[in-house]
Amino acid sequence: MIHNITSKLYADVPQERLYHYTSFSGLLGIVKSRSLWTSDIRYMNDSAELKHTADLLKTEVSRRITAGHAMPDLLNQFLDWVTHRITNGHMLFAASFRSNGNLLSQWRGYSRHGKGVSLGFNPEYIMRCADQQAFQIGKCIYSCEQQELLICQVVDAVEELAEEHDGRLTERDSGGNHVYNQIFEMIESDLLRIAAILKHPSFREEEEWRIVSPVITNYHQAAVQFREGVSMLVPYIEFRLSSMGNGPIDLEHLFLGPTPNIGISMNSLTMFLSQNGIQPQKGISYCQIPFRGK
Template identity: 25%
Template sequence: MTDLGDAVKRNDGDDNLVWHYTSGAALKEIVTKHELWASNTAFMNDSRERRLADEYLVKAKNDLGKDFPKMLDSYIDHVGDWYDNLRFSSPHAPDGTRYLLSASKRGDSLTMWRGYAGTDEVSYAIGIDPTAPLSILAPPTDKQMNHRRKSDISPWFDVNYRPEDAERLAKEAVDRIVGLYRAPAATKEELEENISNVFNSIDEVTEPLRNTTKHQGFVHEEEVRIIVDADRSLTRYHSGRLGMVPYVVLTGSDDSSSPIVTSANKLPIRKIRMSPGPDRFFAIRSLLELLHANGYNYGHDQSEGGYSYDVEVLASEIPFR
């Protein structure tokens, strides 16, 4: 995975931010509560989310034919099914689940305005600093922080839309697994250690591929994302198009090193852009007031003879109506 704090270099005037597109109602909740929602990966609009990589892994295994160890054959065929159990409680899988927060590299994309923010009313793209850490906000009923397993938040990273890249990475993953399986062992203990290394490597080399591989039909979204691996006790639920969607709340980090906090902190929002439309003068003014009322301040800038803002508010330059 690529950390976008260093990797995103663009000359579009957007300061290397990542952009989360959303509706006006959702923006109000984000700004007033300092919350971003990362949703369970089973409830994405991409029906092959995380599972597309498994198709490439199975193909790479099949291409080896009889050279692929029979002992691992069915395991690779069904490893995606097993990891999907991480989304929900299962007696056969660890107690954890994966959540996804998506954004785009582009802060003024007609594809994103139409697909994710809506065009019936003013919508917004939130420019987030990808170098600033986020934390998981514990539910109000979970203030004791008695979590049964470690929870992690990845850095922002690119997704991969290129089938040839996914095919190559899947082949490299399978070759690595086979190489570990064939490692020489002089004793029974070494053999047992080798087998343990094989199964540990299946997680290590396939999970990143599963998180980054995306169908090329979504290429114009230019997606970047965060993956959250969280204890099930941190899960909340909201009603959505695909049912009751499990999610975790992300907020700004405090001074502690813990990935979990018990109170919300300001999010690393640097810019907000309004969707295409007519003159936005009064809409920009009212949004600045909303931001100011919720801790995103602005004041007189003596050096510039104007105002300085924690969050810059812009209007789309796309002539769409």
């Protein structure tokens, strides 16, 4: 059941150009390595990503227990398990794209010092790169009603699995109750994929799409690297952007963020891209938002 939910969520195909916001240093790295750094979703936005899903699950579980659910031990164990796996579970990596390449809220994050760009890609190109690396692309969900329905379906799936496997559960806790961890492990990969595209409604204007990696169960055997974050080391893996071997990335458009040096910044951007064999089909545009230094 839960796998069908995930399949539907990742069935949407982007039709509009996809923009990735980054700093100048990020641009240098992307062009030179021909890749994006996709971060472990537990480390995106200061760990708030998975917490949002955990909060939604807690609300739904509490509602069911209050209503007199027949198996409160199952639901309480599920919540405990989710809380633990948020920091200690399987790894899923993602990178963000926006349908709008000229959002003030994004420039505030990436151009605080006049050093930001948003890179516009043809969605078919991103889809092709994703297919080659077994990544999926999903559109983020902001609707409270849709999120609540999805979470309800997740808990339904847990209950169905528990019923199906009840006779096969052998481990019990000190109180003699079944331990359902093996049930929860059956849904972990799909639950992570769902959590990766559930975002708080306050971010609705971003219209975000995410490329999402295969679930990684053993980081020792995967190409996991680390970068410096705001307050911690952040695990990441590379998402290759060149679908033609070692050729340059296929950039369709680029926005230069707010800067006090528009003319010379546009000039150096053009030279840098040209030197690396990149000529955006739709050119380079200035965002037209006045720069306000701090």
